[in-house]
Amino acid sequence: MDSDLKNDAQDLLIRYGGDAFPNLFRSAKGSIVIDSNGREILDFTSGQMCATLGHNHPAITRAIKESCDTALHMFSGMIPEPVVKLAKALADWLPSPLRKSLLLSTGSESNEAALRLAKLATGGYEVIALGGSWHGTTGGSAAATFASDRRGYGPKVPGNHMIPEPNAYRCPIDHCRDSCDMSCLNVGLKMFDMASDGAPAAIIAEPVISAGGVIVPPAGYFDCLRDAAQQRGMLLIFDEAQTAFGRVGASCSAAKLEVAPDIMTLSKTLGGGLPLAATVTSPDIEDRAHTAGFTFYTSHVSDPLPASVGLAVLQTIQEEDLVARAIRMGNYLTERLRDLQQQHESIGDIRGEGLLLGVELVTDRETRQPFHQLGAVTTERCFELGLSMNIRRRPERGAVWRIAPPLTVTTEEIDLAITILDQALVEGLETLTGRK
Numbered sequence: 001m002d003s004d005l006k007n008d009a010q011d012l013l014i015r016y017g018g019d020a021f022p023n024l025f026r027s028a029k030g031s032i033v034i035d036s037n038g039r040e041i042l043d044f045t046s047g048q049m050c051a052t053l054g055h056n057h058p059a060i061t062r063a064i065k066e067s068c069d070t071a072l073h074m075f076s077g078m079i080p081e082p083v084v085k086l087a088k089a090l091a092d093w094l095p096s097p098l099r100k101s102l103l104l105s106t107g108s109e110s111n112e113a114a115l116r117l118a119k120l121a122t123g124g125y126e127v128i129a130l131g132g133s134w135h136g137t138t139g140g141s142a143a144a145t146f147a148s149d150r151r152g153y154g155p156k157v158p159g160n161h162m163i164p165e166p167n168a169y170r171c172p173i174d175h176c177r178d179s180c181d182m183s184c185l186n187v188g189l190k191m192f193d194m195a196s197d198g199a200p201a202a203i204i205a206e207p208v209i210s211a212g213g214v215i216v217p218p219a220g221y222f223d224c225l226r227d228a229a230q231q232r233g234m235l236l237i238f239d240e241a242q243t244a245f246g247r248v249g250a251s252c253s254a255a256k257l258e259v260a261p262d263i264m265t266l267s268k269t270l271g272g273g274l275p276l277a278a279t280v281t282s283p284d285i286e287d288r289a290h291t292a293g294f295t296f297y298t299s300h301v302s303d304p305l306p307a308s309v310g311l312a313v314l315q316t317i318q319e320e321d322l323v324a325r326a327i328r329m330g331n332y333l334t335e336r337l338r339d340l341q342q343q344h345e346s347i348g349d350i351r352g353e354g355l356l357l358g359v360e361l362v363t364d365r366e367t368r369q370p371f372h373q374l375g376a377v378t379t380e381r382c383f384e385l386g387l388s389m390n391i392r393r394r395p396e397r398g399a400v401w402r403i404a405p406p407l408t409v410t411t412e413e414i415d416l417a418i419t420i421l422d423q424a425l426v427e428g429l430e431t432l433t434g435r436k
Protein backbone atom coordinates (compact mmCIF):
# COMPACT_ATOMS: atom_id res chain seq x y z
CA MET A 1 0.00 0.00 0.00
CA ASP A 2 2.77 2.40 1.04
CA SER A 3 4.93 1.41 -1.93
CA ASP A 4 1.90 1.74 -4.28
CA LEU A 5 1.32 5.26 -3.01
CA LYS A 6 5.02 6.08 -3.33
CA ASN A 7 4.94 4.89 -6.94
CA ASP A 8 1.80 6.93 -7.54
CA ALA A 9 3.56 9.97 -6.10
CA GLN A 10 6.33 9.54 -8.68
CA ASP A 11 3.85 8.93 -11.48
CA LEU A 12 1.31 11.58 -10.68
CA LEU A 13 2.90 14.60 -9.06
CA ILE A 14 4.70 17.43 -10.80
CA ARG A 15 8.13 17.88 -9.23
CA TYR A 16 8.13 21.42 -7.90
CA GLY A 17 11.69 21.91 -6.65
CA GLY A 18 13.36 21.66 -3.27
CA ASP A 19 14.55 18.50 -1.59
CA ALA A 20 12.10 15.59 -1.85
CA PHE A 21 12.08 13.12 1.02
CA PRO A 22 12.21 9.37 0.37
CA ASN A 23 9.07 8.52 2.35
CA LEU A 24 5.50 9.70 2.41
CA PHE A 25 4.14 11.35 5.54
CA ARG A 26 1.06 10.60 7.59
CA SER A 27 0.62 12.98 10.51
CA ALA A 28 2.13 15.75 12.59
CA LYS A 29 1.86 16.90 16.20
CA GLY A 30 3.81 19.61 18.03
CA SER A 31 7.45 19.51 16.86
CA ILE A 32 7.11 16.00 15.38
CA VAL A 33 6.12 14.77 11.94
CA ILE A 34 5.42 11.07 11.41
CA ASP A 35 6.09 9.25 8.15
CA SER A 36 4.13 6.38 6.61
CA ASN A 37 6.26 3.85 8.49
CA GLY A 38 5.35 5.46 11.80
CA ARG A 39 8.83 6.94 12.22
CA GLU A 40 8.93 10.16 14.25
CA ILE A 41 11.04 13.02 12.93
CA LEU A 42 11.80 16.29 14.69
CA ASP A 43 10.58 19.12 12.49
CA PHE A 44 13.09 21.97 12.79
CA THR A 45 11.64 23.79 9.78
CA SER A 46 8.16 24.21 11.34
CA GLY A 47 6.71 22.73 8.17
CA GLN A 48 7.33 25.39 5.55
CA MET A 49 8.09 27.91 8.34
CA CYS A 50 4.36 28.11 9.15
CA ALA A 51 3.76 25.83 12.16
CA THR A 52 4.98 28.31 14.78
CA LEU A 53 2.51 26.95 17.36
CA GLY A 54 3.61 23.39 16.57
CA HIS A 55 1.66 21.11 14.27
CA ASN A 56 -2.07 20.67 14.87
CA HIS A 57 -2.25 22.88 17.94
CA PRO A 58 -5.63 22.26 19.66
CA ALA A 59 -6.56 25.96 19.35
CA ILE A 60 -6.16 25.73 15.57
CA THR A 61 -8.06 22.48 15.17
CA ARG A 62 -10.81 23.89 17.43
CA ALA A 63 -11.11 27.02 15.25
CA ILE A 64 -11.34 24.83 12.15
CA LYS A 65 -14.04 22.66 13.73
CA GLU A 66 -16.03 25.73 14.81
CA SER A 67 -15.82 27.11 11.26
CA CYS A 68 -17.30 23.84 10.01
CA ASP A 69 -20.39 24.72 12.04
CA THR A 70 -20.54 28.34 10.86
CA ALA A 71 -18.93 29.12 7.47
CA LEU A 72 -15.88 28.06 5.50
CA HIS A 73 -16.10 30.32 2.46
CA MET A 74 -18.28 33.14 1.15
CA PHE A 75 -18.82 35.38 -1.85
CA SER A 76 -15.88 37.76 -1.87
CA GLY A 77 -18.13 40.82 -1.52
CA MET A 78 -19.58 39.52 1.76
CA ILE A 79 -17.47 40.35 4.78
CA PRO A 80 -17.65 37.52 7.35
CA GLU A 81 -17.52 38.49 11.04
CA PRO A 82 -14.19 36.69 11.79
CA VAL A 83 -12.52 38.77 9.06
CA VAL A 84 -13.35 42.03 10.84
CA LYS A 85 -12.28 40.53 14.17
CA LEU A 86 -8.93 39.51 12.71
CA ALA A 87 -8.43 42.94 11.11
CA LYS A 88 -9.06 44.47 14.54
CA ALA A 89 -6.62 42.07 16.21
CA LEU A 90 -3.97 42.90 13.58
CA ALA A 91 -4.47 46.64 14.05
CA ASP A 92 -3.97 46.14 17.80
CA TRP A 93 -0.96 43.87 17.30
CA LEU A 94 0.97 45.88 14.69
CA PRO A 95 2.69 49.25 15.09
CA SER A 96 1.01 52.45 13.97
CA PRO A 97 0.07 53.52 11.31
CA LEU A 98 -0.64 49.95 10.08
CA ARG A 99 -4.40 49.66 10.51
CA LYS A 100 -6.10 48.48 7.35
CA SER A 101 -5.90 44.84 6.27
CA LEU A 102 -6.60 42.80 3.18
CA LEU A 103 -6.89 39.09 4.05
CA LEU A 104 -5.58 36.69 1.42
CA SER A 105 -4.21 33.16 1.13
CA THR A 106 -0.46 33.11 0.36
CA GLY A 107 2.65 35.16 0.93
CA SER A 108 3.12 35.66 -2.80
CA GLU A 109 -0.37 37.12 -3.03
CA SER A 110 0.17 39.42 -0.06
CA ASN A 111 3.25 40.86 -1.79
CA GLU A 112 1.41 41.21 -5.11
CA ALA A 113 -1.23 43.21 -3.26
CA ALA A 114 1.41 45.31 -1.46
CA LEU A 115 3.18 46.12 -4.72
CA ARG A 116 -0.08 46.99 -6.43
CA LEU A 117 -1.07 49.25 -3.52
CA ALA A 118 2.32 50.97 -3.71
CA LYS A 119 2.10 51.43 -7.47
CA LEU A 120 -1.35 53.00 -7.31
CA ALA A 121 -0.62 55.14 -4.26
CA THR A 122 2.62 56.54 -5.73
CA GLY A 123 1.82 56.47 -9.43
CA GLY A 124 5.21 54.83 -10.02
CA TYR A 125 6.15 51.25 -10.82
CA GLU A 126 9.83 50.82 -9.93
CA VAL A 127 10.66 48.45 -7.10
CA ILE A 128 13.89 47.97 -5.16
CA ALA A 129 14.47 44.56 -3.57
CA LEU A 130 17.42 43.02 -1.77
CA GLY A 131 19.78 40.34 -3.03
CA GLY A 132 18.84 36.98 -1.53
CA SER A 133 15.23 38.08 -1.08
CA TRP A 134 12.28 35.71 -1.41
CA HIS A 135 8.90 37.32 -1.89
CA GLY A 136 7.06 34.61 -3.80
CA THR A 137 6.51 32.78 -7.03
CA THR A 138 3.78 34.84 -8.72
CA GLY A 139 4.54 37.54 -11.32
CA GLY A 140 5.21 40.68 -9.28
CA SER A 141 6.50 38.85 -6.19
CA ALA A 142 8.82 36.67 -8.27
CA ALA A 143 10.18 39.72 -10.10
CA ALA A 144 11.25 41.11 -6.71
CA THR A 145 12.71 37.76 -5.60
CA PHE A 146 16.45 37.21 -5.99
CA ALA A 147 17.05 34.05 -3.91
CA SER A 148 15.45 31.60 -6.30
CA ASP A 149 16.35 30.65 -9.83
CA ARG A 150 15.17 33.43 -12.14
CA ARG A 151 16.27 31.70 -15.32
CA GLY A 152 14.07 30.17 -17.97
CA TYR A 153 10.77 31.93 -17.41
CA GLY A 154 11.20 34.87 -19.77
CA PRO A 155 11.04 38.57 -18.98
CA LYS A 156 10.05 39.68 -15.48
CA VAL A 157 7.78 42.57 -14.56
CA PRO A 158 9.74 45.67 -15.67
CA GLY A 159 11.08 48.12 -13.09
CA ASN A 160 12.54 45.70 -10.54
CA HIS A 161 16.03 46.53 -9.26
CA MET A 162 18.22 44.52 -6.92
CA ILE A 163 20.54 46.10 -4.39
CA PRO A 164 23.24 43.94 -2.73
CA GLU A 165 22.21 42.39 0.58
CA PRO A 166 23.99 43.38 3.80
CA ASN A 167 25.73 40.06 4.44
CA ALA A 168 28.56 40.77 6.88
CA TYR A 169 29.88 37.19 6.73
CA ARG A 170 29.95 37.01 2.93
CA CYS A 171 29.96 40.61 1.68
CA PRO A 172 28.40 40.70 -1.81
CA ILE A 173 30.62 43.64 -2.87
CA ASP A 174 33.78 42.16 -1.29
CA HIS A 175 34.15 45.18 0.95
CA CYS A 176 33.48 44.31 4.60
CA ARG A 177 34.33 41.32 6.76
CA ASP A 178 32.20 40.56 9.83
CA SER A 179 30.84 44.08 10.26
CA CYS A 180 28.69 45.63 7.53
CA ASP A 181 29.25 49.38 7.06
CA MET A 182 26.30 49.60 4.63
CA SER A 183 28.45 50.42 1.60
CA CYS A 184 26.34 47.77 -0.16
CA LEU A 185 23.24 49.85 0.48
CA ASN A 186 24.83 53.11 -0.66
CA VAL A 187 26.23 51.49 -3.82
CA GLY A 188 22.91 49.80 -4.52
CA LEU A 189 20.90 53.00 -4.14
CA LYS A 190 23.31 54.92 -6.38
CA MET A 191 22.97 52.23 -9.03
CA PHE A 192 19.18 52.42 -8.74
CA ASP A 193 19.22 56.21 -9.10
CA MET A 194 21.35 55.88 -12.25
CA ALA A 195 19.07 53.23 -13.75
CA SER A 196 15.71 54.68 -12.65
CA ASP A 197 13.09 55.74 -15.19
CA GLY A 198 11.91 58.30 -12.66
CA ALA A 199 8.87 56.28 -11.59
CA PRO A 200 9.76 54.90 -8.13
CA ALA A 201 7.10 53.01 -6.19
CA ALA A 202 8.44 50.76 -3.43
CA ILE A 203 11.31 49.26 -1.53
CA ILE A 204 10.48 45.75 -0.37
CA ALA A 205 12.57 43.88 2.19
CA GLU A 206 12.49 40.98 4.64
CA PRO A 207 13.71 42.14 8.07
CA VAL A 208 15.73 38.91 8.24
CA ILE A 209 16.70 37.74 4.76
CA SER A 210 15.73 34.17 5.38
CA ALA A 211 15.92 32.13 2.17
CA GLY A 212 19.01 34.14 1.22
CA GLY A 213 20.87 32.58 4.17
CA VAL A 214 19.27 33.96 7.35
CA ILE A 215 21.03 37.31 7.03
CA VAL A 216 20.40 39.82 9.79
CA PRO A 217 21.04 43.38 8.50
CA PRO A 218 23.16 45.62 10.76
CA ALA A 219 21.70 48.05 13.29
CA GLY A 220 20.42 51.16 11.55
CA TYR A 221 20.02 49.46 8.16
CA PHE A 222 16.25 49.74 8.08
CA ASP A 223 16.32 53.37 9.26
CA CYS A 224 18.49 54.07 6.20
CA LEU A 225 16.09 52.11 4.00
CA ARG A 226 13.20 54.11 5.51
CA ASP A 227 15.02 57.38 4.67
CA ALA A 228 15.94 56.13 1.19
CA ALA A 229 12.28 55.36 0.48
CA GLN A 230 11.11 58.72 1.76
CA GLN A 231 13.72 60.66 -0.24
CA ARG A 232 12.58 58.96 -3.45
CA GLY A 233 8.84 59.07 -2.81
CA MET A 234 8.73 55.29 -2.48
CA LEU A 235 6.74 53.25 0.01
CA LEU A 236 8.61 50.90 2.33
CA ILE A 237 7.20 47.36 2.42
CA PHE A 238 8.27 44.93 5.14
CA ASP A 239 7.69 41.32 4.15
CA GLU A 240 7.20 39.74 7.58
CA ALA A 241 6.04 36.35 6.28
CA GLN A 242 8.52 34.64 8.59
CA THR A 243 9.38 37.28 11.19
CA ALA A 244 6.03 38.40 12.61
CA PHE A 245 4.18 36.88 15.55
CA GLY A 246 6.97 35.66 17.78
CA ARG A 247 9.49 33.95 15.51
CA VAL A 248 12.21 36.60 16.07
CA GLY A 249 11.31 37.12 19.73
CA ALA A 250 9.05 40.13 19.10
CA SER A 251 5.51 40.87 18.01
CA CYS A 252 7.02 41.68 14.61
CA SER A 253 10.36 42.95 13.32
CA ALA A 254 9.02 46.44 12.65
CA ALA A 255 8.28 46.81 16.37
CA LYS A 256 11.66 45.36 17.32
CA LEU A 257 13.50 47.66 14.89
CA GLU A 258 11.28 50.63 15.75
CA VAL A 259 10.93 51.32 12.04
CA ALA A 260 7.41 51.77 10.71
CA PRO A 261 6.92 50.46 7.17
CA ASP A 262 4.19 51.91 4.97
CA ILE A 263 2.95 48.43 4.16
CA MET A 264 3.51 45.13 5.95
CA THR A 265 2.85 41.70 4.49
CA LEU A 266 2.13 38.71 6.72
CA SER A 267 1.59 35.09 5.84
CA LYS A 268 3.29 31.92 7.08
CA THR A 269 3.29 32.66 10.81
CA LEU A 270 -0.22 34.14 10.72
CA GLY A 271 -1.97 30.99 9.49
CA GLY A 272 -0.35 28.45 11.81
CA GLY A 273 -0.27 25.94 8.93
CA LEU A 274 -3.32 27.11 6.98
CA PRO A 275 -3.16 29.35 3.93
CA LEU A 276 -3.74 32.80 5.38
CA ALA A 277 -1.96 36.03 4.47
CA ALA A 278 -2.52 39.72 5.04
CA THR A 279 -1.43 42.98 3.49
CA VAL A 280 -1.66 45.78 6.04
CA THR A 281 -1.23 49.50 5.48
CA SER A 282 -2.14 52.93 6.79
CA PRO A 283 -5.57 54.52 6.29
CA ASP A 284 -3.93 57.24 4.19
CA ILE A 285 -2.26 54.83 1.74
CA GLU A 286 -5.39 52.68 1.58
CA ASP A 287 -7.41 55.77 0.73
CA ARG A 288 -4.97 56.91 -1.97
CA ALA A 289 -4.97 53.44 -3.57
CA HIS A 290 -8.75 53.12 -3.33
CA THR A 291 -9.24 56.52 -4.94
CA ALA A 292 -6.95 55.40 -7.77
CA GLY A 293 -9.13 52.30 -8.29
CA PHE A 294 -7.38 49.56 -6.26
CA THR A 295 -8.73 46.04 -6.79
CA PHE A 296 -7.50 42.71 -5.52
CA TYR A 297 -10.50 40.46 -5.85
CA THR A 298 -9.59 36.78 -5.39
CA SER A 299 -11.58 33.58 -4.83
CA HIS A 300 -10.51 33.38 -1.20
CA VAL A 301 -10.14 37.03 -0.19
CA SER A 302 -11.81 37.55 3.22
CA ASP A 303 -12.66 33.87 3.72
CA PRO A 304 -14.04 33.09 7.21
CA LEU A 305 -12.23 29.80 7.95
CA PRO A 306 -8.62 31.05 7.69
CA ALA A 307 -9.56 34.29 9.47
CA SER A 308 -10.88 32.27 12.44
CA VAL A 309 -7.64 30.31 12.47
CA GLY A 310 -5.59 33.54 12.37
CA LEU A 311 -7.49 34.80 15.40
CA ALA A 312 -6.77 31.54 17.22
CA VAL A 313 -3.06 31.85 16.34
CA LEU A 314 -2.78 35.39 17.73
CA GLN A 315 -4.73 34.47 20.86
CA THR A 316 -2.57 31.40 21.49
CA ILE A 317 0.68 33.34 21.10
CA GLN A 318 -0.54 35.69 23.82
CA GLU A 319 -2.01 33.02 26.10
CA GLU A 320 1.09 30.81 25.93
CA ASP A 321 3.50 33.77 26.04
CA LEU A 322 5.23 32.45 22.93
CA VAL A 323 7.11 35.66 22.14
CA ALA A 324 9.03 35.38 25.42
CA ARG A 325 9.41 31.65 24.85
CA ALA A 326 10.98 32.27 21.41
CA ILE A 327 13.62 34.46 23.07
CA ARG A 328 14.29 31.87 25.80
CA MET A 329 14.44 28.87 23.49
CA GLY A 330 16.32 30.87 20.85
CA ASN A 331 19.01 31.73 23.40
CA TYR A 332 19.23 28.11 24.50
CA LEU A 333 19.46 26.80 20.93
CA THR A 334 22.09 29.43 20.04
CA GLU A 335 24.16 28.46 23.11
CA ARG A 336 23.99 24.78 22.18
CA LEU A 337 24.97 25.59 18.56
CA ARG A 338 27.92 27.64 19.79
CA ASP A 339 29.07 24.65 21.87
CA LEU A 340 28.86 22.59 18.69
CA GLN A 341 30.86 25.22 16.81
CA GLN A 342 33.71 24.75 19.32
CA GLN A 343 33.98 21.15 18.17
CA HIS A 344 33.44 21.58 14.44
CA GLU A 345 35.71 23.79 12.32
CA SER A 346 33.13 23.46 9.54
CA ILE A 347 30.65 25.66 11.42
CA GLY A 348 31.76 29.07 10.21
CA ASP A 349 28.98 31.32 11.42
CA ILE A 350 25.89 31.19 13.61
CA ARG A 351 23.42 34.02 13.25
CA GLY A 352 19.77 34.92 13.44
CA GLU A 353 17.17 36.21 15.84
CA GLY A 354 14.89 34.41 18.29
CA LEU A 355 14.09 31.01 16.81
CA LEU A 356 15.09 31.90 13.25
CA LEU A 357 18.71 30.79 13.11
CA GLY A 358 21.27 30.20 10.38
CA VAL A 359 24.38 28.01 10.61
CA GLU A 360 26.85 28.49 7.79
CA LEU A 361 29.09 25.58 6.82
CA VAL A 362 32.60 26.27 5.46
CA THR A 363 35.63 24.19 4.51
CA ASP A 364 37.74 26.37 6.82
CA ARG A 365 37.00 29.45 8.83
CA GLU A 366 39.72 31.62 7.26
CA THR A 367 38.84 31.25 3.57
CA ARG A 368 35.12 30.74 4.29
CA GLN A 369 34.84 28.52 1.23
CA PRO A 370 31.21 27.28 1.27
CA PHE A 371 31.03 23.57 2.17
CA HIS A 372 28.09 22.56 0.01
CA GLN A 373 28.87 18.83 0.00
CA LEU A 374 28.93 18.73 3.79
CA GLY A 375 25.63 20.60 3.84
CA ALA A 376 24.09 18.00 1.54
CA VAL A 377 25.36 14.86 3.29
CA THR A 378 24.70 16.10 6.82
CA THR A 379 21.18 17.26 6.02
CA GLU A 380 20.46 13.82 4.59
CA ARG A 381 22.06 12.11 7.58
CA CYS A 382 20.09 14.30 10.01
CA PHE A 383 16.91 13.10 8.37
CA GLU A 384 17.99 9.44 8.70
CA LEU A 385 18.69 10.09 12.38
CA GLY A 386 15.30 11.76 12.93
CA LEU A 387 15.80 15.50 12.37
CA SER A 388 14.33 17.43 9.45
CA MET A 389 16.46 20.43 8.56
CA ASN A 390 16.56 22.92 5.77
CA ILE A 391 19.79 23.68 3.93
CA ARG A 392 20.03 26.80 1.79
CA ARG A 393 22.63 26.08 -0.90
CA ARG A 394 23.45 28.87 -3.32
CA PRO A 395 26.91 28.88 -4.92
CA GLU A 396 27.56 32.55 -4.22
CA ARG A 397 25.75 32.68 -0.88
CA GLY A 398 27.16 29.71 0.98
CA ALA A 399 25.67 26.60 2.55
CA VAL A 400 23.42 27.62 5.40
CA TRP A 401 21.24 25.47 7.60
CA ARG A 402 18.07 27.31 8.45
CA ILE A 403 16.95 26.19 11.87
CA ALA A 404 13.47 27.27 12.89
CA PRO A 405 11.60 24.85 15.17
CA PRO A 406 8.10 25.68 16.40
CA LEU A 407 8.06 28.28 19.19
CA THR A 408 6.64 25.55 21.43
CA VAL A 409 9.84 23.45 21.10
CA THR A 410 11.19 22.01 24.36
CA THR A 411 14.77 21.97 25.68
CA GLU A 412 14.72 18.15 25.40
CA GLU A 413 13.86 18.42 21.71
CA ILE A 414 16.64 20.96 21.20
CA ASP A 415 19.11 18.68 23.03
CA LEU A 416 18.10 15.76 20.80
CA ALA A 417 18.51 17.90 17.66
CA ILE A 418 22.00 18.99 18.76
CA THR A 419 23.03 15.36 19.40
CA ILE A 420 21.83 14.46 15.89
CA LEU A 421 23.58 17.46 14.31
CA ASP A 422 26.81 16.55 16.08
CA GLN A 423 26.69 12.94 14.89
CA ALA A 424 25.74 14.02 11.34
CA LEU A 425 28.66 16.45 11.17
CA VAL A 426 31.17 13.86 12.41
CA GLU A 427 29.89 11.18 10.06
CA GLY A 428 29.42 13.60 7.15
CA LEU A 429 33.03 14.71 7.32
CA GLU A 430 34.22 11.10 7.58
CA THR A 431 32.21 10.20 4.49
CA LEU A 432 33.60 13.10 2.49
CA THR A 433 37.22 12.64 3.52
CA GLY A 434 37.01 8.81 3.28
CA ARG A 435 38.38 8.56 6.80
CA LYS A 436 36.15 5.65 7.77
Ligand SMILES: Cc1ncc(COP(=O)(O)O)c(C=O)c1O
Residues within 6 Å of the ligand: 105, 106, 107, 108, 109, 111, 134, 135, 136, 137, 206, 210, 211, 239, 240, 241, 242, 267, 268
Ligand atom coordinates in the same frame (compact mmCIF):
# COMPACT_ATOMS: atom_id res chain seq x y z
C1 LIG B 1 9.69 36.12 3.22
C2 LIG B 1 8.73 35.41 2.31
N1 LIG B 1 7.83 36.11 1.62
C3 LIG B 1 6.96 35.53 0.79
C4 LIG B 1 6.96 34.16 0.59
C5 LIG B 1 5.99 33.54 -0.35
O1 LIG B 1 4.97 32.94 0.36
P1 LIG B 1 4.06 31.80 -0.31
O2 LIG B 1 4.96 30.65 -0.58
O3 LIG B 1 3.04 31.54 0.75
O4 LIG B 1 3.47 32.38 -1.53
C6 LIG B 1 7.88 33.38 1.29
C7 LIG B 1 7.89 31.93 1.09
O5 LIG B 1 8.79 31.22 1.42
C8 LIG B 1 8.79 34.02 2.16
O6 LIG B 1 9.70 33.31 2.85
